[in-house]
Amino acid sequence: MLYTLHELAYNSAAPFRFGAQMARQFWSSPLNPAAETALGRTAFASAELFESLTRRYGKPEWRLDVVDVDGVPVATEIEVAWRSPWCRLLRFSRHAEDVKAAGRKLDAPKVIIVAPLSGHYATLLRGTVEAFIADHDVYVTDWSNARQVPMLEGRFDFYDYIDHVREMIAAAGGRPHVVAVCQPGPPVLAACALMAEEDHPNRPASMSFMGSPIDARLSPTVTNQLAEEKPFTWFKSNMIHTVPWPYPGLGRRVYPGFVQLYSFMSMNEEKHIDAHRRYFGDLVAGDGDGVEKHEEFYDEYLSVLDLTEEFYLQTIDIVFQQHLLARGLLEHRGHKVDLSQIRDIALATIEGEKDDISGVGQTQAAHVLTPNIPDSQRLLYVQPDVGHYGVFNGRRFREEIYPRLRDFIAKHEAVSAEI
Incomplete structure (x- = not known):
């Protein structure tokens, strides 16, 4: 209603x-x-x-047809590398001549930026993508608005999200580098663990988590406290509504x-x-x-999208109430997600000192949960004087955070190439 x-x-x-x-x-x-x-x-x-x-406010445009790289305009074209009814994997293909003119490598590391599915479109990461384009072959997950997906396409839940991440990583080819911004942290970490256990040829060379609730029990914020104080039934009764006519998803239950x-x-x-x-x-x-x-x-x-009922409620339950991944209890399709299986995927965590969405400690918990990654393959960084948004956008991100991630990725691109 x-x-x-x-x-x-x-x-x-x-x-x-x-x-x-x-x-x-x-x-x-x-x-x-x-x-x-x-x-x-x-x-x-x-x-x-x-x-x-x-x-x-409709879905925003990317507006990244031309990206400035050290004063040189580099033209890009968006290609769809993989798709499902629930997501498109977009590739920002750079024009070769422009890349050469900017003094950058054509054979750049592949980076998959996993955008949050938490109410905003992937274009919220426009500044993030723009920074990465300078030095990388960039892919971005473009999640669908649930109200635009017909009921005939079926459900989309937390476990489907993990499957989508795994399939998109494989579709990119080679051993790409995965960057998860905010919400995707737990399912992306789970996907990487499953690929590591399978010794999948396309398992990531590195995984970076930025302001992610890997373990939401640490430094709880107002958002975390709300999720814990309210019973699960409260979210189902008060936050879920039915898509009305004239949307294609008519009748679908969503978190608007x-x-x-x-x-x-x-x-x-x-x-x-x-x-x-x-x-x-x-x-x-x-x-x-x-x-x-x-x-x-x-x-x-103000441009927002709807989430499916099952994905939203399972995220509340798995990530913010039961903390299953952090407690080592998450199962995917009947198989336990074992983070100790991650051995040759480098790990970076980025947090903001003033983050009021994912408190300091929630993201860096990934280091404790992955004991078999060598210390030489880790990066733990807390950016002073920035909140949640500043972790992945703005001046501090461009000048202080991105250079660290760029060097981290370059280092482990070289390592994966040697293996």
Whole structure:
């Protein structure tokens, strides 16, 4: 019922959005003599703010057709390397001549960036991908919006996620390097363990975890505490809703993206209110830089996708309530996931000192859980003065975190090539 009411509210606001769009055009028209007056700027800002708060944000574009590499523009093309109804593995193919001009290697290490399936699209990692493109052959998991997947395609749960990761790693070929950002940590670690136990020829050469809840019992955050304080039945009763018409996934039970968005925004309510106050002020003042910065962030942040009921509830149960992987109790298709089987996959963990989603210690727990990886194949790093988002995006990521990961990957690319 909540999903239907949400859609009803959105559609009911359509006439008001249309009116706001007309007002915005009127008060921004160069033919309007009052456009640049205080009244005109305030009216324009009011219409712009209303429209931005009530419109539907679709799946963002990657906008990485050209990437700057040390001042040299490198063109890229997106290729689909593997697909299922639930995910596409995208490859950012770099133009050879541009790569040569930038002084980079054509035969670069393959890196699979596993994007989180936790309410936002993979484009949230645009800055992450852009940094890696300079020195790597980059692949990214592009997860589907559950409301767009017809019921005939069946279920998608935590164990299907593990299978998808394994299949995508194999599809990339060779021994690629896997980088898991936030949520994917536990299933990616499980997938690597299973491939290691099989001595799979495409098992990763290295695995890097960034702000991931490998062991959510450590340094619990507000998010962790909510998952532990509420009984499992509460999540099933309050967080799961049915996809309404006219979406292709009509009838599918999902954890809606808008519920996740409201939950995240409520954690920092004052911050978001202040941001929109500044946005209104920048619109009135005609501060193009401030307006552009705000719109760039919120166009991405407000674009959300739905998760299947089974994947969301199993993640709550396995990762945040029972901590099965961290306790050595996780089974996949009836087979125990044994992290001690990982012996020749290098391990890097990256955390943010001020992370309020995955507290310090949750990600680096992977080192304790994988006792048979040699010390020479480990990297443990905590970035000072950054929160969750800063672990994989922004200036600190580009200048301090990415260089460490780049060198770590290069080192273990060389080692895997020798074996």
